[in-house]
Ligand code: ADP
C-alpha cells in the first residue's frame with residue numbers, strides 16, 4: 001500500500017503546477033545527484049527571433065531565401081521552424097510542398113516548387129557534402145541548399161528563461177550536478193552554459209547521443225543516486241524514458257513528452273525542479 005503522506009506530497013506539488021505521476025517518482029526525487037537539461041524550450045524560451053539572413057553570391061534574394069526556408073519548414077513543429085514561418089509572416093500555399101522529411105537533430109529535406117531543399121545545421125550540410133559559409137553572427141544557424149547548391153543561411157537567436165539562472169544556482173546549492181545536453185552547436189551551447197553557470201555542457205548531440213550521455217553519468221554514480229532529465233520532448237522522449245525521473249515542460253512540451261514523462265512542469269519554469277525536490281524531502285520526513 002502507498003503511505004497516505006505521499007498523496008499529501010503529490011497534492012502539494014500539483015498546487016504548485018508540478019504533476020507527479022506516482023509516489024515512486026516523488027520518493028526518487030530525494031536521491032537526485034544529476035539534473036540534466038535539454039536546452040531549447042527547457043532552459044531557453046524556444047521562441048527564436050530571426051536576426052540575420054545571408055544569401056550566397058549570385059543566388060536568391062533575402063526575401064526569396066526566407067520564403068523557401070519557411071516552405072521547407074512548413075510541416076515542422078520544431079521551435080526553429082516556427083520562428084522562420086513567423087519571420088516570413090505571409091499566408092502559405094501547401095500545394096507548393098512535396099515529400100516532406102524531417103531528419104531528427106539535423107533539419108528538414110523537402111521539395112518546394114519542385115526544387116530539392118535542405119534546411120538544417122552543419123551536420124546536415126556535411127552529410128549531403130554541401131560546402132557552407134561560416135555565419136557572421138552568434139546564434140543558431142539554419143543553412144539552406146537548393147538542388148544541391150548552397151543558397152545561404154538564416155541566423156536565429158533564443159533567450160534563456162527568466163528563472164533559469166536562479167534555478168541552476170539553487171540546484172547547485174542543494175549539491176546537485178547540473179548538466180545540459182543539446183543538439184545545437186558548441187558555440188551556442190557553451191554560451192548558454194556560461195550564462196547559467198552549468199557544471200557541464202555537451203553539444204552537437206543527436207537524440208541517441210543524449211541517451212548515451214545519461215548512461216555515462218549512470219556509471220559515475222552509486223546505484224542509489226538518481227538522474228533527473230528535464231526536456232520539452234522535441235526529439236528527447238527516449239532520454240525522458242531512460243532517466244530515473246523524466247520531467248517535461250507541460251506548456252511548451254509536445255504531447256509525446258507529456259505522455260513519456262514521470263513529472264510534468266505545467267508552468268514551464270526550471271525553478272520548479274528544486275521545488276519538486278523540496279516537496280519530496282518534506283514528504284519523506286512526514287511519511288517515515
Ligand atoms: P536541442 O537539443 O537544442 O533541443 P534538437 O535536438 O531539437 O535541439 O535539434 C538539434 C539541432 O538540429 C538544432 O539546433 C538545429 O540545428 C537542427 N534542427 C532540428 N530540427 C530542425 C528543423 N526543423 N529545421 C532546422 N534545423 C533543425
Ligand code: MG
Pocket residue numbers: 038039040041232233234235236
Ligand atoms: Mg529539444
